[in-house]
Amino acid sequence: MADERRQEKYSVMTTSVSFNRLAHQPAYRVVSEKIRDAIVSGEIRAGDLLPTETDLAEQFGVTRSTVREAIRLLEHGGILGRAGRKRLVVTLPGAEAVGRSVSSAMLMHQVTFEELWQVAMGLEPLAGKLACLSATDEEKQLLADNLARTEQVMEDHDALLEVEIEFHNLVAESSHNSALLLARAPLNELFYPAWGAVIRALSPGERILVAHRHVYDAICAGDQDKAEEWMEKHMRDFRRGIEMGNLGFDQPVQG
């Protein structure tokens, strides 16, 4: 982006050749990239054990410290995890790992509830719609269980928040769309506290249950429009909850 081109004019003659800024990447980055490539390209598959640090150090011709730094670089993205707290294992970065990293970015950007809600309005109804097409019987059963539990904890704010979040996750998973799961992961994390605040302020257990039930019915019936519509309604309720509770709809969310 900020391409520092030095084309200043001198009164004296200068050479006309221009050199491209040579990029001296640190070794730990190069190593990290090599490993990442091997993983993403499928050369090393998820579940495989990574060679030991000493091995890697020998193979790349660097010291163990450098390899360790390279590994740390990948560890945060969720590409690498631990098996039994020793050996590193290549892992599929799940929604949690992605969610954590993206949501911290959103926090730093001072994202407001409103912005977050707008994105959620794009994704949650979509999840509902897609779930109508792909939900398995097993997943429908899980949703039914969730509904049953919701009925029982209508007054327990903490428990209600749990099942509410779980319901949305179940719907999203029922869409069988990994891209959607990963994209909505950070929203999930950031909405958590806000949703909790709404629940504590307004005790909207009844409204939540009604909306969830309609979404569930729509999924079972394969009625995409209805699922989408009720998800939208549900999200609008949430928005109104924040506004009514004066919980700072246009304020930055806080982790």
Place this chain on the structure above:
Amino acid sequence: MADERRQEKYSVMTTSVSFNRLAHQPAYRVVSEKIRDAIVSGEIRAGDLLPTETDLAEQFGVTRSTVREAIRLLEHGGILGRAGRKRLVVTLPGAEAVGRSVSSAMLMHQVTFEELWQVAMGLEPLAGKLACLSATDEEKQLLADNLARTEQVMEDHDALLEVEIEFHNLVAESSHNSALLLARAPLNELFYPAWGAVIRALSPGERILVAHRHVYDAICAGDQDKAEEWMEKHMRDFRRGIEMGNLGFDQPVQG
């Protein structure tokens, strides 16, 4: 999630006290978390220089190596960047950083074009809609410039791809919604090659231009519905392009 509860039954009596699995976090993680907290909480603001590695090592009471590993952990998320390739500076993780990490996760999940497209159908029209509300005159001008350039490169596939991507980014930025920007970043990155393939296969310059122009008009007129609608049309065109070109709509995308 995978909560390893050991409730095995022994024939002999065991003590009834249960110990929670003590989590011995490595020091580099603890340090990393501390720094992350300081950053996310705003204690250190974006743009500030991080203390030197030696300082940090002293403050935390660990060695420089440990601090370095902690720093690498944060570096990948884009929270830390370099100022002039020496001192580390706290930076706002931009869309690119987030996009890179999330898109590599999507790659590993073998996300298909279809899944990606479904998510894009949730976000791109939304971006268009929101842009109608928030686009500044300057941004409208940038869009106009983009359209002008598009007209000139209709036959140059590579250049056309560039302006096409730029147009969508401009629209997204005009929404003034950071959450949306961050959420769609990975899609952007993964669509890049696919979009290029469509352009090379079908030379759809004219169709692209028409759609972009309508979106632009709608944004200038503040017509949310029209912007949304034409973005949808545009994305459907893209989908049809992949299908017609037999480019593997239900295949995993490749980086």
Place this chain on the structure above:
DNA sequence: GCTGACATATTGTCGGACAATATGTCAATT
């Protein structure tokens, strides 16, 4: 077959060392 003792492998942490490179200072030069 299970247990326990032992050797081994691997990671986490330490401490120190040095090279490369920004950064700051200050005198000399034009």
Place this chain on the structure above:
DNA sequence: AATTGACATATTGTCCGACAATATGTCAGC
């Protein structure tokens, strides 16, 4: 006065070697 050059300093990147803690594997003994 502004620029240049020489020099000291600070900071990061990389290396080496070491050791403790802990998983893992092996093997004798019951």
